[in-house]
Amino acid sequence: MSEGLAASAQEQFAAAFGHAPQGVVFVPGRVNLIGEHVDYNDGLVLPMPVREGTAIAWRSAPGGEIHVKAADFGSEDRFDLSLPEKPEATDWRAYVRGMCALAPVRPVSGLQLLITGNLPRGSGLSSSASLCVGVGKALAEAADDEADSVALAQAAQRTEHEWVGVACGIMDQMAVAAGEPGKALMLDCRDLSRQQVALPHDWAVGIVDSGVTRGLVDGEYNARRAQCESAAAKLGVASLRDADLAMVESGDLDPLERKRALHVVEEIARVGSAARAIAAGDLPAMCTVLREGHASLRDLFEVSVPAVDELVERIDALLGDAGAARMTGAGFGGSIVVVGERDAIGGLPALLARPVRLAF
Template identity: 60%
Template sequence: MSAELQSKAAKLFADRFGTVPDAVNFAPGRVNMIGEHVDYNDGLVLPMPVREGTAVGWSRVGGDGFEVVAADFGEDDSFSGEPDKPGEVSWRSYVRGMIAESELGSGGMRMLITGDLSRGSGLSSSASLCIAIGRALAQAGGVEIAPVDLARAAQRTEHNWAGVACGIMDQMAVAAGEPGHAMLLDCRDLTYSHRAVPEGWAVLITDSGVTRGLVDGEYNIRRAQCEAAAAALGVASLRDASLEQVAAAGLDEVTRRRALHVIAEIERTRDAAGALATGDLAEFGEILRGGHVSLRDMFEVSVPAVDAVVTELQAAIGAEGGARMTGGGFGGAVVAVLAADRVGELKRATGREFLRVH
């Protein structure tokens, strides 16, 4: 956590509650390098944490009441005992969901939430919020919780309190990621390893300018289409399917394209981990470019404004690196990977602002 964000959370807490917090907990956002829409298909993904994230200042209070302030919204929430679901999905849904799903809340607390992640940018601000809340609850209760268990509680919060049938990539990357490393995560058994990003590479993020939303239904529709494809192929998940099976199955065109994306994307993730290990920037860039085409044409989760940003970045980067949309789609961020000594050149060529991950 940056010292600035920690100080900000502590100051805002003191301004609001008139006392210093007992502690401040932090969780980062994440960028997914490759492996999009495969986590809920038991696939392989390659995310990494970003520097920005969510900070929660907190203190214990008597009783079982919670008083929570979302400083960036100028909003608050309070309740006692077992939380009820709010009337509509908002930041309150994630806070209340984590308290209920993690089973870590053992007494009353005051919390103040602030962060420096752009909401709707595809950098997993919701997972960052959930994990930060979970860490605060655990520390307040004197409980040790494994990253996998924290991630599962955050996933249940998304499912049961926000209505998003997400996989577990975001939550695992936020809960267990290491700075400067990509996490090769097997979403079937949640085994993972940290893969160092070469020092000579730069990983950048830029906002497409289109705020994305997953609760509009499209994300859940894509998951249902993948489940239908797996059922038609007679496999437990698309992780177990092959391109040959899809070709022989007589699927309708939409279901076929969804399946082809997932199968190929899992293989792209394996190849990307190999390119990281060998430092092959040209191969890694080619994988990113192929991933974006598949998300645009086969999975149909990109939008023209995002495609335009990707095209602009790829033209400026050339063969030594690449760019693609990142996150669930329908807007949000674009990730670019290139030689570190060419970052200034890319900024001059595009005039764009970037967050630097590595």
């Protein structure tokens, strides 16, 4: 747990409600090393938890009301735990209410909740998944129970779908619910089988904020998913996980669908290449994977933006053979992930004249 953030949540809870909380949960955000836009295509992904995340202080309360305060927004919400209603706006309240409605474990009494976090909003580091899984964990603790990580992730994904309107895959939710600090999570998004992958001790994973805030509920994310599903249907497969390059190149797809499908098929293969590179400590191979992945997101999936492309190119030039960068997350801004020699990444902030946060 992020001790500083947990202590802050406890202090803010006491100030807001006039008494100490019974407990505090912490859920990290995530950065994805490779495997972008393939989770909703039943593909393989390689995310890892980051140091920053969401802390939720909680205390049981009489009755069945949830009283939640979002410290970072200076706002609050009250609703009946037995029958949460969708709020008019899809802001933080939609995530909290949706998770309270769908969580696998819930207390019988009401709750007071204080939410705070240190994940930059719009950075592509899964602040929404962190929030949802955090709410689920707080509910389980208040019920004196322990929710299964897969059940928590699935409830958080349903919250995104049904309460927020984002047709996301399950990578983010599984990464923050089941990931381990300092390790990447090799996740099969079809059957949710997974393994923890330790990175070489002399490697580091850096995160650079591009300065371009992105959002998902503008339709672009859902449009990409629809294009992939249309391509899969035309190819006669359940999902693009079951397609190969020969099928995509010869299939009756329109030009846009072909580009999307090519990215997915090649990106899934890149995840396997990345896992082998990590296991072998082969940094040049990992750098190739990252650079090819960014080019594919830029040219085939078309979810990057010029400011991000320029920053990725600059980081690649600065690192040379010592590391590589690519956009991470759904796209249209957000963060850049950098994998490379620990010493080289340690020197990046001075060269870039901007912060570089370490994932672990």
